[in-house]
Amino acid sequence: MKVMVLSSYAPTLFLFREDMMTAMLENGHQVIAAAPEPEYEWENEFKKRNIKYVSIKGIERTGSNPFSDIKGFLSILKVIKREKPDKIIAYQAKTIAYGCTAAKILNVKEIFALMGGLGSVIRSKNGKSLAKNILKIEYKLAFKACNNVFFQNKDDCNEAINTGLIKKQKIVMINGSGVNLKKFTNKPLPKKPIFLFIGRILKDKGILEYIEAAKIIKKRYPEARIQILGSFDTNPTAIKEDYIYKYVDNGLIEYLGSTNDVRPYLEKCQVFVLPSYHEGTSKSMLEAMATGRPIITTDAPGCREPIIDSVNGFLVPVGNAEKLAEKMRWMIENQDEMAQMGRESLKICKDKYDVRKVNDVILKTMNLKEAREDQSII
Structure with missing residues (x-):
């Protein structure tokens, strides 16, 4: 055939x-x-x-x-x-x-x-x-x-x-x-608070809210690292490079470029964050779950499905930077519970995805x- x-x-x-x-x-x-x-x-x-x-x-x-x-x-x-x-x-x-x-x-x-x-x-x-x-x-x-x-x-x-x-x-x-569970495997969580977004640099992916949340987090936890991995795009909701680099230059966020292999970046992060407005079902989120990462995402189509709220991560309202920052702060302040959420992510991934x-x-x-x-x- x-x-x-x-x-x-x-x-x-x-x-x-x-x-x-x-x-x-x-x-x-x-x-x-x-x-x-x-x-x-x-x-x-x-x-x-x-x-x-x-x-x-x-x-x-x-x-x-x-x-x-x-x-x-x-x-x-x-x-x-x-x-x-x-x-x-x-x-x-x-x-x-x-x-x-x-x-x-x-x-x-x-x-x-x-x-x-x-x-x-x-x-x-x-x-x-x-x-x-x-x-x-x-x-x-x-x-x-x-x-x-x-x-x-x-x-x-x-x-x-x-x-x-x-x-x-x-x-x-x-x-x-x-997600390919032979390719994406459980990795130990680093001890430093490192948040990672993976996706195209689009407004609809919640990048603007992610940056606003970063401003809140960095005031209280300057050691926290807020990372973005993904490509710039020609989509109607694309965000310009100079906007992102403005916050890179002042140390608020880290832009990691784009890659064909996200595994090294997932391994170095503590928490995966996707404040998207809608997805099919985010493949990057599933890959993060397969490596044992807790998730913060939105209560939106294609984002909410893999998440059991307060079990393997948190669901926050779409477009709400304050709630996003609140859950990021919780992850920093509750390291043991955060690690348990990562273990639950892996379990859900094996069972369903x-x-x-x-x-x-x-x-x-x-x-x-x-x-x-x-x-x-x-």
Whole structure:
């Protein structure tokens, strides 16, 4: 069986979906990875894993140029027609919107979509937004073309159903992207208070609240270290580099750059912090839990699911820097309880978020592996 995995960003496809593609290979299937980045940049990395990489030119992950989107749609059509996959699974907004519809036009036998989250455009409160209304139409057409659509949290699932984007019977729930527990292992907590955020530098990730909380914490605990690891972005909610470096220069926060391997940074932190406004289910959070870190995150879609409040971390209101700082301060002042929260994180991760369990559901739904009884279809 030949399976094509479509994404609008090769680095994310490589880092977040490698385990899924490997599972497909282990079950005897051919895998083709498709993303906009040039083949000369990524072909060898995928080839090392026996995955063929092809470029779908024209897809701009965060762009809004309709002519570019048309070019991207035609490129996807061309690639699908050339590669002739038996099944397609699309991941990320634009490749879901265009890839699933293109696959339907070309009579691909089975089509699936993997939702990381509905995103800031759909979740915008501006109901008259042109971009929002266009994306809703695109999603509705794409989901109609799909055999099944994988969702990572009930909030996104219910929103999609209630707004008429999808019929309930097509939805399959999975526990996020899962985490590779052989790659991410329990690590002892350092003795110094080090807080770490991992993610793109976006307003929607709660970066502004994180910085405001850092101001509160550093006044009382100047030895505390407040770190940011992640890339700057072209997303509409992206925060400019000069804003971040202003606080780096005055010693408030540490910017660690971006990386393809977060493990050394997780190992050096005490507490993982994600004040995001919404997620699918944060993979970085699951990776932090797998290393035995307590979590502070928001009571928001895709953030709240892995957290049992006051057990393996804390849930704080979205956009509330004071509450965020309050829980960061608690972690500093209650080291024994904080360490116990880290142990609970690891336990929850093993019980629920093992990537092998997540991939089992995906492969069984796609008829790429024999089904077992724990498949969760709502």
